Amino acid sequence: MTTGVRRRMGVEERRQQLIGVALELFSHRSPDEVSIDEIAAAAGISRPLVYHYFPGKQSLYEAALRRAADELAGRFLEPPQGPLGARLLRVMGRFFDFVDEHGPGFAALMRGGPAVGSSTTNAMIDEVRQAAYEQILAHLEVGKPSARLEMVVRSWVSLAESTALLWLDGRRIPRAELELQLVHDFAALAAVSAAYDDGMADLVVRMLADEPADGPFGDLVGRLLDLAPRVPAQRLR
């Protein structure tokens, strides 16, 4: 019966509740600024009881980060159907949703202040980067990437991070524009590599061949070809 009496939580349930409360607080302010007292108050329990479940703030922070990392990695999952540009654009939408929801915490984490940077947190960040990298390779249907493809994909993942961090600092560009820009940036970085490497050229041609003209990749190529006449012809061979 649930007649207004507060139900006593089990150990695991209480841990999960504390992690949720902590993640919410750590998402909206730098972890440095969040105290155990606040977490206890937000969870409706006493400070000593928090310590019963977690030895200290760092361990609670790491548990919250674990949950956030799993959630973010989950947002990278996208069915392997339809044009690649549209898939990547949907993933970017979910990535920016995440960044939007966890802004200050994401910024503090990625900037690696002294109170939050540890080998555990760094390992979790690397794990999410690796998940993003593997998802992209899966969508490109590439099993064993060349060193150049690996560089393109990993450096683009890093570009997505830094673009999101720059966006959080003032939010002066509409996020939808940046989501599309990052999809275009992926094509642009791949094209640069394709200009000098046959394997990358084959991949980019294959990538574009399946794209509709009105998808993000087709639209970009069309717009760039429109710009080309403005550059003196002899400059373009």
Added chain:
Amino acid sequence: MTTGVRRRMGVEERRQQLIGVALELFSHRSPDEVSIDEIAAAAGISRPLVYHYFPGKQSLYEAALRRAADELAGRFLEPPQGPLGARLLRVMGRFFDFVDEHGPGFAALMRGGPAVGSSTTNAMIDEVRQAAYEQILAHLEVGKPSARLEMVVRSWVSLAESTALLWLDGRRIPRAELELQLVHDFAALAAVSAAYDDGMADLVVRMLADEPADGPFGDLVGRLLDLAPRVPAQRLR
């Protein structure tokens, strides 16, 4: 007279010598792994004497980082003459020289481990990023950048960092190739932004108009136009 008797150094001279010795050690191994004893031995003085000049390893590390940051910022300086692509390529060459010389220390610093990440070191990293950003704006002859141009330049600076870090992890791609690729990446990221923003379009047209066909930008555009026929025509409008 210098007849084999070791000359006694002045305070500032000794400090500078210790910073140089420390920077050399911190450059070749992760700062976590370098002890004050080693620094003392390499400088040919006793451990207590090191503490006479620096209160501890963190302060010596920060002084070494200060010197490295100033040196790196100095390498961004490039006379504002000649085609922009060639200027940027020379700067990339000096940037990779730096990364090559200070590899493990650079990697440890940028990955922000617990022993090295502090608000002081983070502020120095941001200072170098800002110096790079301002240099590029000066070469583009832009005084007040739009939010979009700022995003392109700052995200490219971050791309240069991550590309260098990825290169250090195995060095599987010749560095000269990556130096050129980063110059191309700059043009590519600017072009993506130009496809959707008139101000960026004007800037990119101006940038390319002064480029020779055999410079890095002209060469890239030529190669990409060579690739275009391989993509089915209807995909490109």
